[in-house]
Amino acid sequence: MGKVEPELLSIGDICSETGLSPDLVRVWERRYGFPVPVRLPSGHRRYLREDLHRLRLMAEAVAQGHRPSVVARSGEAALKRLLMPHENPQVEALFLAVQTMDTDRIRRLLGEALEQLGWKPFLQRVVPLLLDRVGLAWAEGSIGIHHEHLVTEVLEDFLRQLRLECHTDPGRGRVLLCTLPGERHRLGLLLAALAYASQGVRTELLGVDLPVSSIAQAARAMKADRVAVSLSIQSAGEPTRKLLLDLQERLPAGCRLLVGGQGAMRTRKIVGVERLGGLEGL
Numbered sequence: 001m002g003k004v005e006p007e008l009l010s011i012g013d014i015c016s017e018t019g020l021s022p023d024l025v026r027v028w029e030r031r032y033g034f035p036v037p038v039r040l041p042s043g044h045r046r047y048l049r050e051d052l053h054r055l056r057l058m059a060e061a062v063a064q065g066h067r068p069s070v071v072a073r074s075g076e077a078a079l080k081r082l083l084m085p086h087e088n089p090q091v092e093a094l095f096l097a098v099q100t101m102d103t104d105r106i107r108r109l110l111g112e113a114l115e116q117l118g119w120k121p122f123l124q125r126v127v128p129l130l131l132d133r134v135g136l137a138w139a140e141g142s143i144g145i146h147h148e149h150l151v152t153e154v155l156e157d158f159l160r161q162l163r164l165e166c167h168t169d170p171g172r173g174r175v176l177l178c179t180l181p182g183e184r185h186r187l188g189l190l191l192a193a194l195a196y197a198s199q200g201v202r203t204e205l206l207g208v209d210l211p212v213s214s215i216a217q218a219a220r221a222m223k224a225d226r227v228a229v230s231l232s233i234q235s236a237g238e239p240t241r242k243l244l245l246d247l248q249e250r251l252p253a254g255c256r257l258l259v260g261g262q263g264a265m266r267t268r269k270i271v272g273v274e275r276l277g278g279l280e281g282l
Helices: 011-018 022-032 049-063 068-072 076-083 089-099 103-117 119-140 145-164 187-197 212-221 238-250
Strands: 045-048 174-178 202-207 226-230 256-260 273-275
Touching: 011 022, 011 045, 011 049, 022 049, 022 068, 045 049, 049 068, 049 076, 049 119, 068 076, 076 119, 089 103, 089 119, 089 145, 103 119, 103 145, 119 145, 119 187, 145 187, 174 187, 174 212, 187 202, 187 226, 202 212, 212 226, 212 238, 226 238, 238 256
Parallel strands: 174 202, 174 226, 226 256, 256 273
Antiparallel strands: none
């Protein structure tokens, strides 16, 4: 029998499988020596499929907010410790329900965890750890992207329903929650909205991927005293800072601008813009 050639992937294949950007893959390759490309006679780079597993773990670790330089130097065992440093029985039970795509059981277990822990520990521990557990399983290849999408949809429905059941106190003010142009991560918004609503704050959700001018117009029309912007790790950096400066200038007088999420700490500070260090800071 002839020698079996290894399956090779283009950088486009790698990025579509992991969600990493071509630039980040090339930076890791150049600075840290992984992944190691195979050079074709044409000069094009190709990558080994056997490296895809580690790259997916690396992508998930970056998505959780770990520094790319630390991630790039970590082997598979270390990456798994980064992704899931603690085991939680409630989270494991939820994950088993995700594996079997049992939506009724997922909802029931979420309700039981909320009742047992209270809203703040539930939002701080159960929800993020469940998402981390699902992300790790996806990176390992033990579940598919359909599992990830399912748990996100169930969680979003659950969080929305909880928020609608909260009673507002006019004395607690009104907050407008949204994301900036190009930012499509919604779950952080819903977590923040529930945290605010549980304290009696009137919450108004505009959703994701909004022009700065539209956010400012809505804040004025809704008489919001705060605008809270959710930043994921993918939207951190100087372009986001410029958008925030623009938004700050457009907001009506007396309306505070707050930023939260994993991208907030990775975006250079702006005078007058408040950073939220997690749900406990709300």
